[in-house]
Amino acid sequence: MTRDVATRALLPAERVSLVDLLDRLLAGGIVLTGDLVLSIADIDLVRISLRTLIVSVDELEGSV
Template structure:
């Protein structure tokens, strides 16, 4: 696999991981939750990362990437 494909794949994996852990999953609501500060700030970072992934996609298309995490 070419180096830039590996780098791109790593970025996409981190982006997908952060998107899930910050934005999906079971949500606690109401008085029972004590929130952790600055999570919105991390999410802004994720959005920026999406922009960079898209830029890479603009440069290269027509190639399937299967990014399976090693278990």
């Protein structure tokens, strides 16, 4: 029973829907980065670095 009380204390009082969360993230912008390495026998053959910026069109137009 004490575990349930501790778990409830960690959760936020309000719930945020997925649409609201996505709206908040796109308003500020998201930067995604990643690295892809293809190798055979521990020899790196191809290395690709990926970077992308995701932002809402309204935010992008406001900064130009």
